[in-house]
Amino acid sequence: MLAEVEALIADLERMTGTGRVLLLEVRVNLVVVLVEQERYTEAEAEADGILRAATRLAHLTKVWEIELTTLANLAAALCGQGRYEEAEAIARGNLPRADADTAAVLQRVLVRSLNGRALRWGRCSWPPPPLPSAAVCPTARRRSGRVW
Numbered sequence: 001m002l003a004e005v006e007a008l009i010a011d012l013e014r015m016t017g018t019g020r021v022l023l024l025e026v027r028v029n030l031v032v033v034l035v036e037q038e039r040y041t042e043a044e045a046e047a048d049g050i051l052r053a054a055t056r057l058a059h060l061t062k063v064w065e066i067e068l069t070t071l072a073n074l075a076a077a078l079c080g081q082g083r084y085e086e087a088e089a090i091a092r093g094n095l096p097r098a099d100a101d102t103a104a105v106l107q108r109v110l111v112r113s114l115n116g117r118a119l120r121w122g123r124c125s126w127p128p129p130p131l132p133s134a135a136v137c138p139t140a141r142r143r144s145g146r147v148w
Contacts, residue, residue: 002037005030020057024050024066031073040080047074068094068102075109079116087113 005026012023027050034043050070054063071094078087091110098106 002030002033005033018061020053021061021063021066024053024057024063027053028066028069028073031070031077035073035076035080038080040077043077044074044081047071047077064097065099065102068098068106072102072105072109075106075113079109079112082116082120084113084116084120088117 008026009023009030012019012026015023027046031043031046031050034040034046047070051067051074054067054070057063071090075087075090078084078090087109091106091113095103095106095110
């Protein structure tokens with residue numbers, strides 16, 4: 001899966017205009033794949049790059065959905081690295097502006113970050129549940145037909 005996504009990104013990087021938005025959406029999917037493969041540092045770096053690119057496109061088109069999805073994935077990557085406080089800050093800071101689907105993902109990441117912090121403090125005896133891949137990407141969850 002990773003090779004196909006990377007090949008698609010390479011093809012889309014030559015596009016201009018609205019193709020740049022499609023490129024960002026595919027890069028968000030790359031972050032999802034990296035999180036699934038527990039390659040959290042790479043996922044974090046890719047998410048940072050997406051956010052920088054979205055900032056450059058923001059004056060041309062609406063990219064808030066891409067930005068929020070990327071932030072949710074970044075928070076999941078941070079949880080995977082044990083950086084629960086940062087993940088919590090991202091989730092809490094973006095909940096007010098999230099639509100219903102993305103808010104559900106951010107709430108799940110928030111719960112995971114709080115569970116991780118509780119584990120670190122020794123106040124919790126069970127590990128936080130892993131995020132299913134579709135929960136990291138709201139559009140994938142919506143399209144999958146599965147209910148979490």
